[in-house]
Amino acid sequence: MLWVNVLSFLAVSHVYCDAAKILVFGTSNSKSHMISAGRIVDVLVKDGHNVTFVNLEVGHSIINFAGVRHLNVVPLGYVTPEEEHEYTEMVAERTKHTFDKETVWRMHDGTARFVESVVQACERALSQNTTTLNQLKSENFDVLITEQLSACGTGLTEVLNIPVHFIISSCALFDPIAKIYGVPTPMGYIPTAMAFSSATDSMSFTQRAQNLIESEVVSNAWMNTYTDTTTLFRKYYGNNFPDVRDIMVNRTPFLFVAVDDLIEFPRPWPPNVIRVGGLGIDFAHAADGLQLSEPCASEMTKGEKGVVFFSMGSAANTAGFPEIAKRNLFETMKNFSDYHFIIKVDKSDDFSRELLKDAPNVFITTWAPQPLLLRHPRLKLFITHGGYNSILEVANCGKPLILLPMMYDQTRNAGVVERNGWGKYVNKQTLLKSNKEFKQALTELLENESYTIAAKRIQKLLQTKPFTANEVFIKHINFAIANNGQLPELMPVANKLNLIQQHSLDVYAVISGVVAVIVLIFVKICFKLAQLFLQKLSGKDKCE
Incomplete structure (x- = not known):
């Protein structure tokens, strides 16, 4: 029934001459994320685009969720009422531990468990929803927009042969995603996205060390979502399936981040990273x-x-x-x-x-x-x-x-x-x-x-402020679509450089070495001159 509604909607909405066929991909692990994804759909529909909302069910079922107004929802990897009840009980049990002392290892384990649950949901969708995926592929979508919580949507960009891919981070930009896209993240004054000890941009030495450690530990756990998702898609679609990180970089003209610059730590942003805090909310x-x-x-x-x-x-x-x-x-x-x-x-x-x-x-x-x-x-x-x-x-x-x-x-x-x-x-x-x-x-x-x-x-x-989040989002989406999603002029090369190249550490090392050699030579010359002077002075004393 849901799929019939989707097809009916798509048929009617062809009246929009400039409308793009857009697939919005979300996950149901959080009610707030379901609401946010629904708002993205509403903004796109209001602009005249033909939108289908695909939801990967993780913990919650999307079917009877009242928080999403958009009627054209295609669920993937169905969650049964019994599974949803178990998930709710698990969340309630987890709350009992929210007051436990947080550590980086606890954060690592929690992130790893979350990644595992999302990858498992993706596998359920790939194994159980073949017919639905084939129907989606036949729609020939122009664009796929996915949240950052699952790389499954990114993999589906390749499966469904969708040429343009956008990611929207529903909260502060995750450090591992920043690395993939080459977004500068100076850890000396930018708190990591999942900070738990403190969050300030005026850090002491200890705070900077803690910030760096938290970032690296969580990033290490989060990177598994890309490795495991790539492995999963290769299991179902062959070993030549591209790494989802390559899809993210090569098909994504803009990375959207759902923060407002006025409610965010000031930081450097490349031109392909667009902030849209408050998207879909009037x-x-x-x-x-x-x-x-x-x-x-x-x-x-x-x-x-x-x-x-x-x-x-x-x-x-x-x-x-x-x-x-x-x-x-x-x-x-x-x-x-x-x-x-x-x-x-x-x-x-x-x-x-x-x-x-x-x-x-x-x-x-x-x-x-x-x-x-x-x-x-x-x-x-x-x-x-x-x-x-x-x-x-x-x-x-x-x-x-x-x-x-x-x-x-x-x-x-x-x-x-x-x-x-x-x-x-x-x-x-x-x-x-x-x-x-x-x-x-x-x-x-x-x-x-x-x-x-x-x-x-x-x-x-x-x-x-000059522009609303809705205006910024729609203008950038339409701009990218009008140019076939190809905007290499805006893509920084930082994601192709290693840590040494990004920060010119090798240049600093060479300069430091040259300066050290010059200083050493200068010291030796001074020492030699001092010796000669003392010898001359000593010889003069003997003559007298």
């Missing part, structure tokens, strides 16, 4: 015509000094948080009696509900209309996990943040916000000891007006 009109319903409407009127909203997103289940951490969080909030707190927890989080049931300044809920709450004039502060979409959303509302990163790129995101003065990063580990750091941050954010002023500034910057 922040200015997201809440047009919508009003808060009860009980949230009444809750927003409470609190003498205003309202604080607490939400940890969908990836981290609060039921799995250590009880001591939740006690330090929520007991602290109860003591700020001049403010009303709206606290979103998971359905199974009975401990938090029991802890807060008698708190007069707390409303606890399992769901909240986040966009409407963030826009409300009485909202004074947002306490969040630091997912990039949430940060973009609150930035467009001009509200300050307390950030409690749980996993992935969230520590880095928190560092960006803290760098620019409109939020405060609190290490989750401190909540296992006391409420001291969280209480200090809460007091400072609520009493120090500078954070609100900085938040209003970032809001104005975002509202007045």
Whole structure:
């Protein structure tokens, strides 16, 4: 039925004379990533392109997911309800360990397990969806756009004979992808994408060493996704199948990164790397015509000094948080009696509900209309996990943040916000000891007006920047299509150079050697002259 819908849609949309046939490839391992992929589809369809959305099912099934509005979805590697339940249980179990002390080896193992799960999903698609893949190939797509989380989409570019390939990184650019495309990543002041110890662009020696180690360890684990995916496609399509990294480089005129330059560490970008943070989201009109319903409407009127909203997103289940951490969080909030707190927890989080049931300044809920709450004039502060979409959303509302990163790129995101003065990063580990750091941050954010002023500034910057993410994305897509996806003029050669060549270490070594030889010769000459002078002086003394 889904495939019939796709074919019907493609037939109707041929009325667009300049429309390209575009295949958008996403994965369902994260609800936020499914939503992001759906937004890409919506932007392309709105511009008049013929779009098919192919989703590699990893953990979640896309079929009944309400977060994707696009009706023309082709699932690959179907996830059964039983498998989805197991995946949900696994995520809940993983949350119990989010407060464990992070190490590079733990990060390496987590990355390796994720890569393995995505490659396994890709193999299921290749082995079980042959008919669907043949139907897709017969459509003769012009373009394939894939997220960075799976190289399966890149491999399908070759299988389906699609000439133009784009990658969109749904978060800060992964270091291994930066290496493949030759994107400069000075580790002395650019925090690695999956930083977990700290994230700042003003690093001490120890921080620079930690940053470099974290980058190399995670990159090592992530590179397996390209090696293993290439091996997988060669298993099904022969040993001559190209390395997916070669497909990435040779068929990709633009690499899109879903960050906004105003909410990112300033760094060098080549001309073929385009930033599109907020793609598919119309922040200015997201809440047009919508009003808060009860009980949230009444809750927003409470609190003498205003309202604080607490939400940890969908990836981290609060039921799995250590009880001591939740006690330090929520007991602290109860003591700020001049403010009303709206606290979103998971359905199974009975401990938090029991802890807060008698708190007069707390409303606890399992769901909240986040966009409407963030826009409300009485909202004074947002306490969040630091997912990039949430940060973009609150930035467009001009509200300050307390950030409690749980996993992935969230520590880095928190560092960006803290760098620019409109939020405060609190290490989750401190909540296992006391409420001291969280209480200090809460007091400072609520009493120090500078954070609100900085938040209003970032809001104005975002509202007045020259081009929206949608405009930038569509113009670059259409430009590349108009030129057959061939833009070698924009491709840096850095990805073809080794570390020594990129940084001219051999040149520095030769120059250092020449300087050392000159200095050595100079020292020897000086030493020789000194000897001659002393000998002459000694001979003169003897004559006297």
